[in-house]
Amino acid sequence: MEDQAPRWARAGWALRVSSLLLPLFLALPLVSLVLRLDPRAWLEHVASPVALRAFVLTLETTAVATVLSAALGLPLAWLLARHRFRGSDVVDTLVALPVTIPPVVVGVALLMAFGRQGLVGRAFDLLGIHVAFTSVAVVMAQMTIASPFFVRAARAGFEAVDPALEHAALTLGASPWRVFWTVSVPLARPALFAGLVLCWARALSEFGATMMFAGNFPGRTQTLSLAVMSAMESDLDTAVAVASLSLLLGLAALLVARGAARRWWVAGG
Amino acid sequence: MRPTAWAVLSLALLSGPAKSAAARTEAKPTTIRVFAAASLQEAFRAIGARFEAAHPGTRLEFNFAGSQVLRTQIEQGAEADLFASADTEHVAALTRAGLADPPQIFAHNRLVVVTPANNKRVRRLTDLGRPRVRIVMAGPAVPAGRYADQALAALGRDPAFGAALEAAVRGNVVSLESNVRAVLAKVQLGEADAGFVYETDARAAGGRVRVIALPPRAEVRTTCAATVLRAARARPEALAFLHSLLGPEARLLLRGLAFRP
Numbered sequence: 001m002e003d004q005a006p007r008w009a010r011a012g013w014a015l016r017v018s019s020l021l022l023p024l025f026l027a028l029p030l031v032s033l034v035l036r037l038d039p040r041a042w043l044e045h046v047a048s049p050v051a052l053r054a055f056v057l058t059l060e061t062t063a064v065a066t067v068l069s070a071a072l073g074l075p076l077a078w079l080l081a082r083h084r085f086r087g088s089d090v091v092d093t094l095v096a097l098p099v100t101i102p103p104v105v106v107g108v109a110l111l112m113a114f115g116r117q118g119l120v121g122r123a124f125d126l127l128g129i130h131v132a133f134t135s136v137a138v139v140m141a142q143m144t145i146a147s148p149f150f151v152r153a154a155r156a157g158f159e160a161v162d163p164a165l166e167h168a169a170l171t172l173g174a175s176p177w178r179v180f181w182t183v184s185v186p187l188a189r190p191a192l193f194a195g196l197v198l199c200w201a202r203a204l205s206e207f208g209a210t211m212m213f214a215g216n217f218p219g220r221t222q223t224l225s226l227a228v229m230s231a232m233e234s235d236l237d238t239a240v241a242v243a244s245l246s247l248l249l250g251l252a253a254l255l256v257a258r259g260a261a262r263r264w265w266v267a268g269g
Numbered sequence: 270m271r272p273t274a275w276a277v278l279s280l281a282l283l284s285g286p287a288k289s290a291a292a293r294t295e296a297k298p299t300t301i302r303v304f305a306a307a308s309l310q311e312a313f314r315a316i317g318a319r320f321e322a323a324h325p326g327t328r329l330e331f332n333f334a335g336s337q338v339l340r341t342q343i344e345q346g347a348e349a350d351l352f353a354s355a356d357t358e359h360v361a362a363l364t365r366a367g368l369a370d371p372p373q374i375f376a377h378n379r380l381v382v383v384t385p386a387n388n389k390r391v392r393r394l395t396d397l398g399r400p401r402v403r404i405v406m407a408g409p410a411v412p413a414g415r416y417a418d419q420a421l422a423a424l425g426r427d428p429a430f431g432a433a434l435e436a437a438v439r440g441n442v443v444s445l446e447s448n449v450r451a452v453l454a455k456v457q458l459g460e461a462d463a464g465f466v467y468e469t470d471a472r473a474a475g476g477r478v479r480v481i482a483l484p485p486r487a488e489v490r491t492t493c494a495a496t497v498l499r500a501a502r503a504r505p506e507a508l509a510f511l512h513s514l515l516g517p518e519a520r521l522l523l524r525g526l527a528f529r530p
Contacts (some may be wrong), residue, residue, distance in 0.1 A: 115458065117458060117459040133443035133444050215405070215444025215445075216446065217444050220443070229447070230447070234337060
């Protein structure tokens, strides 16, 4: 026993040192980005019309995309968690696919579907509805890329809810609709919230599909990531300032998620 | 190490030098890394193929993108031997920064408006200002975007077109792309009703787009410039390629693709 403890400690040191390598590798670029900032110039760049418009547009579009993803994803996640049905594997794969294919490809696919010459877009065009290159297209691109993250998390959350509890509520006479809202959803709340944050964060970082399907126009379709790319082509300082805004939002998402998780784990015991 | 391993190793070492002298000229060609504007793809591929045929042992490697993207990449340390821009400004900026030789002008181009071949919304230049017309152009840092901006300003000053129409056209712009080929792609797809591209891009798109020329007063003559970078690893070869770019054979090829002398 006495002999084992120091040996274990030595192994612990090796483990500890090697486990620091990845965090260092991950932190270095972010730290460099922050160090590149000049505080006075930062304010000026962040308050520039391009940065402000991109910031506001990003908040608006990601909020709508997250709410819509949650509204449409919630029943689907429950269905996938609770029922096996014909084609449930197909639906499951479809929902996971946008995670595994490059966002640019998703953008091209969105154009093929909703573009003016697209499968559905052609009919829209006759009705005078144009989706591509509008803020609506930004939301659609974000939803396509980000909603799978919500569905995955929510599904896992519902799967962790004890079916006996739902069953008990049903036998007590509650309608399935009521059981869903008063038993399943509250019990899955931490996972649902985590899914929301993940979905929002992924929508925030959306770039490829937006670029393809929504184009790049300040105030209309230029989100923060697109603004960084555009600024990078002419003005590094603005690019770094806008990038730092994006970084702050990502950080906020993480902190909110962590704070909520801590509160719920404690409350839930 | 086992004796057989030693034998193999010494054999390899002995045969090494004699073999590599021949290999250097044959198996391992010198690579010229060419960073060229998106609009120069066809031209540089064609000129490059001739150059490679005339210079055995030299190979060209292309990186095509918006000139401003290439300039940023070079400023940030990308390894390139030759830079060809769709304007003189991005080359001159590198020259001023001490990163490149002075710009050499090798071709001119002209800005035009293209529409999808079957488009009914835009038939004449003045249609660009009609409501619900969707126009795509390159961004303000992209040479094609700056030229388009110049053309629009010139149209605004033209009494036949007017400032009000210019404003309407600018209001119809739905996307600022990062290179001229992205503009062309969106017009070819039919997603945009019109776009500002180079005459040579319109030629490259063949029958899929219809060209509307700008009136003489708004005509923008563009300038393509190239330079060899100070940090070039294959400097002599890059200079040779630049030389051939300025030569009569390249000029003929460029003219065939609708570039202007």
